[in-house]
Amino acid sequence: RKEVEQDPGPxxxxxxxxxxFNCTYSNxxxxxxxxxxxxxxxxxKLLMSVYSSGNEDGRFTAQLNRASQxxxxxxxxxxxxxxxxxxxxxxxxxxFYFGTGTSLTVxx
Amino acid sequence: xxxxxxHPSWVICKSGTSVKIECRSLDFQATxxxxxxxxxxxxxxxxxxxxxxxxxxHEQGVEKDKFLINHxxxxxxxxxxxxxxxxxxxxxxxSARDFYEQFFGPGTRLTxx
Numbered sequence: 001r002k003e004v005e006q007d008p009g010p011x012x013x014x015x016x017x018x019x020x021f022n023c024t025y026s027n028x029x030x031x032x033x034x035x036x037x038x039x040x041x042x043x044x045k046l047l048m049s050v051y052s053s054g055n056e057d058g059r060f061t062a063q064l065n066r067a068s069q070x071x072x073x074x075x076x077x078x079x080x081x082x083x084x085x086x087x088x089x090x091x092x093x094x095x096f097y098f099g100t101g102t103s104l105t106v107x108x
Numbered sequence: 109x110x111x112x113x114x115h116p117s118w119v120i121c122k123s124g125t126s127v128k129i130e131c132r133s134l135d136f137q138a139t140x141x142x143x144x145x146x147x148x149x150x151x152x153x154x155x156x157x158x159x160x161x162x163x164x165x166h167e168q169g170v171e172k173d174k175f176l177i178n179h180x181x182x183x184x185x186x187x188x189x190x191x192x193x194x195x196x197x198x199x200x201x202x203s204a205r206d207f208y209e210q211f212f213g214p215g216t217r218l219t220x221x
Contacts, residue, residue: 043212100151
């Protein structure tokens with residue numbers, strides 16, 4: 001079983017739509033959780049950390065469910081510039097484990 | 109935030125040659141750096157963990173004698189792809205931790221002809 005699993009998509013949504021991604025992890029001892037954004041042919045960049053209490057940054061909301069071992073990312077009012085691959089990243093010990101990424105395309 | 113640089117950003121080489129990629133943490137010291145490889149439309153795959161002053165730890169299936177890693181200082185790790193072959197063509201990304209967050213270099217695109 002993979003450490004981190006994500007639906008690869010692709011998700012094609014119209015501008016202004018709300019879209020949600022989920023990611024599950026297998027190691028119950030995982031300590032910290034992140035969502036990264038990766039544009040084509042570029043390196044991943046941190047979008048937001050995911051806290052137990054949930055956190056929001058503008059149109060982006062991240063949540064963590066430790067009991068069910070999943071994290072989620074909600075994007076409201078999608079913009080064309082949100083088109084990218086979103087990587088779920090889980091930290092356990094000294095290791096970072098990546099999901100395969102979920103591809104999002106926002107359509108005009 | 110912290111910055112990680114990589115050099116070169118892209119390289120084309122002939123099959124059988126060796127290619128060295130440098131990864132530098134520019135404004136912080138990193139005792140541990142990570143090397144990843146990413147094939148088209150796939151996720152990042154950890155190749156090895158580079159530890160300053162000691163041997164790197166290669167992931168299962170990654171040949172340590174083919175992918176040589178040297179972490180000579182707290183700000184520099186190098187990955188050498190020895191006797192590169194076309195199947196080694198990929199996007200190589202390094203990263204370094206700044207206490208809590210992991211920062212990625214811009215990546216090196218390697219094409220082996």
